[in-house]
Amino acid sequence: MFRDSISNTSPFAFVATTSSSGIVFEYRSVSGGSTTVVSIPSLAAPYWIELNKSGTKYSAYISSSGAANSWTQIGPTVDLGFGTSPVYLGMAVTSANNAKLSTATIANFTEVSSPLLIKLISFTGTNINNQNILLKWATSSEINTNYFDVQRNDGNAGFQSIGRVNASTNSTVQQNYSAIDYHPNPGANLYRLMEVDLDGTISYSPTVEVNFGIQEAPQISPNPASSYFVVTAGLEPIKEISIVDVSGKVIEHIINNGSSDITISSANLISAVYIVRIITTSKVYQQKLFKH
Numbered sequence: 001m002f003r004d005s006i007s008n009t010s011p012f013a014f015v016a017t018t019s020s021s022g023i024v025f026e027y028r029s030v031s032g033g034s035t036t037v038v039s040i041p042s043l044a045a046p047y048w049i050e051l052n053k054s055g056t057k058y059s060a061y062i063s064s065s066g067a068a069n070s071w072t073q074i075g076p077t078v079d080l081g082f083g084t085s086p087v088y089l090g091m092a093v094t095s096a097n098n099a100k101l102s103t104a105t106i107a108n109f110t111e112v113s114s115p116l117l118i119k120l121i122s123f124t125g126t127n128i129n130n131q132n133i134l135l136k137w138a139t140s141s142e143i144n145t146n147y148f149d150v151q152r153n154d155g156n157a158g159f160q161s162i163g164r165v166n167a168s169t170n171s172t173v174q175q176n177y178s179a180i181d182y183h184p185n186p187g188a189n190l191y192r193l194m195e196v197d198l199d200g201t202i203s204y205s206p207t208v209e210v211n212f213g214i215q216e217a218p219q220i221s222p223n224p225a226s227s228y229f230v231v232t233a234g235l236e237p238i239k240e241i242s243i244v245d246v247s248g249k250v251i252e253h254i255i256n257n258g259s260s261d262i263t264i265s266s267a268n269l270i271s272a273v274y275i276v277r278i279i280t281t282s283k284v285y286q287q288k289l290f291k292h
Contacts, residue, residue, distance in 0.1 A: 001013065001014040001015075001051070001088075001089070001090055001091070001092065002014075002051065002053055002058065002083070002087050002088070002089055003087060003088040003089075003090075004031075004082035004083075004087060004088075004271075005088065006088060007031070009031050009032040010028075010031060011027075011028050011029050011030060011031060011033075011080050011081065011082050011271065012026075012027065012028055012080075013025075013026075013027045013051060013053070013058035013060070013078070013080060014026045014027065014051075015049045015050070015051045015060040015062075015074065016049070017043075017044065017045040017046075017047050017049065018096075019044075019096075021039055021041055022039050022040045022041035022042055022043045022044065023039065023040045023043045023047060023049065023062055023074065024037055024038065024039045024040075025037070025038040025039075025060035025074040025075050026038075027058060027078055027080055028080070029078070029079075029080040029081050029082075030081075030271060031270065031271045031272070036078075038060075038074055038075030040062070040074060043062070045104075047062055047063070047064060048062065048063040048064070048065065048066040048071075049061070049062055049063075050062070050063070050071065053083055053087070055083055055084065056079050056080060056081055056082060056083040056084060056292075057077050057078065057079045057080075057083075058077070058078055058080055058083075059073060059077040059078075060073065060074040060075065061073050061074065062074055081224070081226075081271070081292035082271075082292065084226060084227070118139055118141065118142050118143065118145050118167075118195055118197075118203070119139055119140045119141045119142075120137060120138075120139055120193070120195075120205055121138050121139060121140045121174070122136070122137060122138045122228075123135075123136075123137040123193060123205050123206065123208055124136050124137070124208060124230065124263065125189075125191055125208045125209075125210035125230075126210065126261050127210055127211060127212055127232065127260070127261065130212065130213060132180050132181060132182045132184065133180070133181040133184045133189060133191075133210050133212060134178065134179075134180055135150060135178060135179045135180070135181065135191055135208075136176070136177070136178045137176075137177050137178075137193060137205070138174055138175065138176045138177070139168075139171070139174070139175050139177075140173075140174055141171060141172050142167060142168050142169065142170060142171045142175065143170060143197075144169065144170065144197050144198040144199065145167035145168065145169055145170075145195060145196075145197055145198075146166075146167060146169070146196045146197055146198045147164055147165060147166050147167050147196050148164070148165045148166075148167060148177065148179075148193050148194070148195055148196070149161050149163075149164055149193070149194040149196060150162050150163040150164070150165065150179045150181075150191065150193060151191065151192050151193070151194055152181060152184075152185075152189055152190065152191050153189075153190035153191075153192075153207075154185065159192060159194075161194075162179075162181055162183075163179045163180075163181075165177050165178075165179055167195075169198070184210070184212035185212065186212060186213045187211065187212065187213060187215075188209055188210075188211055188212075188219075188221075189209065189210050189211070189212055190207050190208075190209050191207060191208050191209075191210065192204055192205050192206070192207045192208075193205035206222070206226070207222065208221065208222060209221035209222055210232070211232055215232075215234045215235075216234050216235050217234045217285055218231055218232060218233055218234045218238060218278045218280070218285055218287075219231070219232045219234070220232075220276055220287050220289060223288075223289055223290060224289075224290035224291065224292050225266045225289060225290070225291055225292070226266070226267075226291075226292050227265065227266060227267040228263055228264060228265050228266055228267070229263075229264055229266055229289065230261055230262065230263050230264070231261070231262045231264065231276065231278060232260065232261050232262075233260040233261070233280070234280070236280035236281040236282060236283065237256075237258065237260070237280060237281055238256045238259075238260075238262065238278055238279070238280055239255075239256060239279045239280060239281065240253065240254065240255055240256065240278075240279040241253070241254040241256065241262060241264070241276065241277070241278055241279070242254070242276070242277040242279075243264070243269075243274050243275075243276055243277075243289070244274060244275040244276075244277060245272065245274055245275075246272065246273060246274075251269070251274070252264070266289075266291055269291045270291070271291055271292055272291055273288055273289070273290055273291075274288070274289045274291060275287070275288060275289070276288075276289045
């Protein structure tokens with residue numbers, strides 16, 4: 001099992017053998033939300049099971065022998081929105097009946113962690129006076145990283161390359177990078193980084209959305225948010241921003257110093273829905289923020 005926290009309402013991914021329901025893959029993406037169960041009822045222990053984690057995506061596999069070519073995936077690979085920060089990993093045995101005791105033997109347990117070739121610590125985009133969009137990112141470590149391909153989503157054409165930035169190859173200190181999109185599309189522009197290693201291995205960063213051209217209302221991106229989000233001014237300057245939880249409590253209040261793009265940390269917010277109240281010169285806007 002992988003868990004986002006030790007709370008009994010935590011998002012999780014779980015694969016198990018059972019005495020009466022076969023083999024199950026269970027997962028929950030929202031704290032306190034419903035649980036999805038994928039089961040293969042015809043199978044019973046002893047069986048090999050495997051739970052894979054790649055970023056925030058989780059996959060479950062089973063095998064009758066544990067041989068290299070004998071593994072079958074259970075259900076889909078699911079993005080549960082947690083896993084970029086340290087997670088809880090463990091095993092459990094239950095009788096599923098509080099009046100009975102249960103025992104089990106878990107053999108040949110192995111935890112495998114592949115080295116992280118690159119650790120991206122930030123990726124942001126800023127509208128520079130509606131002239132161009134500045135993209136900035138930073139890494140805290142790199143192993144055999146060749147280059148970054150900066151990509152923009154152009155609607156039906158999908159993500160297209162708009163530039164290439166050479167990487168530091170190998171580094172254990174923070175490296176800062178930037179690129180400029182001189183020809184953004186009007187409205188929302190969605191960007192990502194394609195990270196290419198020396199051996200040709202490819203991985204992708206989270207996306208960042210930047211609005212180009214003057215929008216009437218302030219914009220929030222990314223939404224859903226993970227560790228941060230950016231509030232971008234519309235027609236009027238932003239004076240104040242408040243983050244409000246579902247009970248109406250103000251979690252954070254920010255006085256803006258004149259910036260048109262305000263970056264706000266959401267790393268310490270629990271996974272939930274919040275209201276972002278934005279006060280401009282003459283109006284008050286309220287927008288929902290979804291926190292993974």
